[in-house]
Amino acid sequence: MIPGDFQFYKPPKNKLILFGVIGFIGFVIFIGVALLATFHISSWIDKPVIFAAEAPDQPIAFPHTVHVQELGLDCTFCHTNVTKGASASIPAVNLCMSCHTQLGDGSTEIEKLRDIHAKQDVIQWTRVHRMPDHVRFIHEAHVKRFSGSRQVVEKITDSSNQIRIIEAKVINPNAKIGETLDIAASGTCSICHGDVSKMHKVEQVRTLKMSDCVDCHRENNGPTDCTTCHY
Amino acid sequence: MANPSWGMVIDNDKCTGCNACVIACQSENNIPINEEDHFTQRRPIQWIRIERYWEGEFPNVKARFIPVLCQHCADAPCEPVCPVYATYHNDQGLNVQVYNRCIGTRFCANGCPYQVRHFNFWEPEWPDSLENQLNPDVTVRTRGIMEKCTFCVQRIQRTKRESEKNNTSIKDGDRQLNPACVNGCATDALVFGDFNNPESKVSKMKKKELGHGGHGDHSDHDGHEEHDEKRGYHLLEEYGTHPSVVYLKKVDYESKTVEKH
Numbered sequence: 001m002i003p004g005d006f007q008f009y010k011p012p013k014n015k016l017i018l019f020g021v022i023g024f025i026g027f028v029i030f031i032g033v034a035l036l037a038t039f040h041i042s043s044w045i046d047k048p049v050i051f052a053a054e055a056p057d058q059p060i061a062f063p064h065t066v067h068v069q070e071l072g073l074d075c076t077f078c079h080t081n082v083t084k085g086a087s088a089s090i091p092a093v094n095l096c097m098s099c100h101t102q103l104g105d106g107s108t109e110i111e112k113l114r115d116i117h118a119k120q121d122v123i124q125w126t127r128v129h130r131m132p133d134h135v136r137f138i139h140e141a142h143v144k145r146f147s148g149s150r151q152v153v154e155k156i157t158d159s160s161n162q163i164r165i166i167e168a169k170v171i172n173p174n175a176k177i178g179e180t181l182d183i184a185a186s187g188t189c190s191i192c193h194g195d196v197s198k199m200h201k202v203e204q205v206r207t208l209k210m211s212d213c214v215d216c217h218r219e220n221n222g223p224t225d226c227t228t229c230h231y
Numbered sequence: 232m233a234n235p236s237w238g239m240v241i242d243n244d245k246c247t248g249c250n251a252c253v254i255a256c257q258s259e260n261n262i263p264i265n266e267e268d269h270f271t272q273r274r275p276i277q278w279i280r281i282e283r284y285w286e287g288e289f290p291n292v293k294a295r296f297i298p299v300l301c302q303h304c305a306d307a308p309c310e311p312v313c314p315v316y317a318t319y320h321n322d323q324g325l326n327v328q329v330y331n332r333c334i335g336t337r338f339c340a341n342g343c344p345y346q347v348r349h350f351n352f353w354e355p356e357w358p359d360s361l362e363n364q365l366n367p368d369v370t371v372r373t374r375g376i377m378e379k380c381t382f383c384v385q386r387i388q389r390t391k392r393e394s395e396k397n398n399t400s401i402k403d404g405d406r407q408l409n410p411a412c413v414n415g416c417a418t419d420a421l422v423f424g425d426f427n428n429p430e431s432k433v434s435k436m437k438k439k440e441l442g443h444g445g446h447g448d449h450s451d452h453d454g455h456e457e458h459d460e461k462r463g464y465h466l467l468e469e470y471g472t473h474p475s476v477v478y479l480k481k482v483d484y485e486s487k488t489v490e491k492h
Contacts, residue, residue: 086368134331134370136385141392225321226329231370231384 047207055203056126060109060116068197075186075196083185086138090125093117128202129193136229145220146188149180235401235425236324237382238475239413240436241298244462244482245420248281248296255415256300259383261369263355276349278380279412295481298421300412301326301347301380302466302474309339309348317377324426324475325382333376340377344467348379382423383410403431426475437463437477 011019035050042049067073076082081089097117104110116123131137189196194205206212217224256262256279265275279300286293303326310318310326317332318339340348354374357365365371368385372378390408394401403424406414413423424433441463462479465472 132331136368136388138392140396144396225327226319227321227323227325227327227381227384227388230329230331231368231381231388 047204055199055201056128058126058201059124060112061201062109064196064199064202074184075189082139082189083143085140086136088139090123093121093123128204129208131208134230136231142192143185143188145222146191147183147185149182233427234322234324236427236475237387238303238324238424238426238433238437238477239300239382239410240422240424240433240440240463240477240479242420242422242479243295243297244479245418246281246296246298247418247420248283248294249417250281251415251417252279252298252412252421253277253281255411256380258364259366259369259411260381261355261365261371263353264357264361272352274350274352276351276378278347278349278378280347293483297466297478298412299345299347299466300476301382302345302472302476303380303382305473305475306471308342308344308470308472312338312342314338323387325384325387326379327384328377328379328381330370330372330376330378335375335377337377344470344472348377350377351375380410386410401425403428433477436479440479441477 039048039051078091079088100110262276269275282297282299284295286295307326315332315334317329321327337350351372351374390401409423413421422433424431426434440461463477465474
């Protein structure tokens, strides 16, 4: 070959299109894997940063802000089972209708509720807090542990800016150490669920991973035997 | 008060082999339905099973039954072999199986001399009509992990919680506390209770029939004269697993009279 005779290989047009298609498919697969990896790794370490990052949409946009903050309803008014059993329980449509037969005419969300009630149906809420099947969380025991007359012993704020409860440490940020507080059952919910009264859409605040549970159990002298939660 | 040491006394003299305990256990603990195929492959899941033995020749044949469940051994052969610490002994004398730790090596099942550990070879399935009868307090075990009798730890935990709530102590022989098999037993052949409580029925029975009460006291029979009056024994005692289940042997009056004369 004579030097300088070199010529770039010019692929025919159909081959170019083929390369382009293969390259595009490869790029799409790469992006997909990267997104999946981001979702899985982030939800493994902490909370997912994509796909499930936002609070889910509910079939009826129930505003906790109105019911709790403005009307001042107690958590246990609707979630009746929280002081009685394992599950906090979602209220029946009848409980909603005890007020909303009279109140809230003209609101589209309340019309949805009335439709469901007329059809004798149930509201298919999207679940926000879900434990794996091998975990038994008993609301009653935890509410009982932290409610009642408690003395503030110590208050720390950890890196994630969540106030952890130690012995009789309370969610009330203005409480002084040594002060005795009467905590209602509904005063304890925000330890894990965050301030739901300010949420337009309910979202999960804490990771609720096992380390979260075990840390709190250790700090509050809770049982750490496996059979406490896993059976 | 000291931690309880849960245990069971099984009276073979009372056992009729009716399998009510097996059914009670299946329904309490979300055990998948064993089909014929599972038995022919020798892979059925039964946390408690009735072992049947035939004794004697045809006209004088006798059926013998032994209910076998996890013995919750104090020196359990299954515990040290687990590479992920999925099975361990807790402070209440229970041999605990932690499902979320289990990776399914099946070393524990090979180590168990009682053959009471069961591996989930298949994804558990129920007919649609039975989906709502599953016990919400018990994990549904997935394929690939080991499971075994828990002494119905969900019932123990619930009773403990209730008693803490009401500021009462756990009653001996409480039906809320008893495992499903004990509640299901028609003849009271199975008795469940706390061996650390000297007043409990199981402690008294163990003291009477085995010669020593209380857990942790595993001295052998001291060659007492009324040795043959005592019916208590442990299953496969010679392995030294120190089980928490005491068996009372069947009293065979006919053979006894034959021996004496």
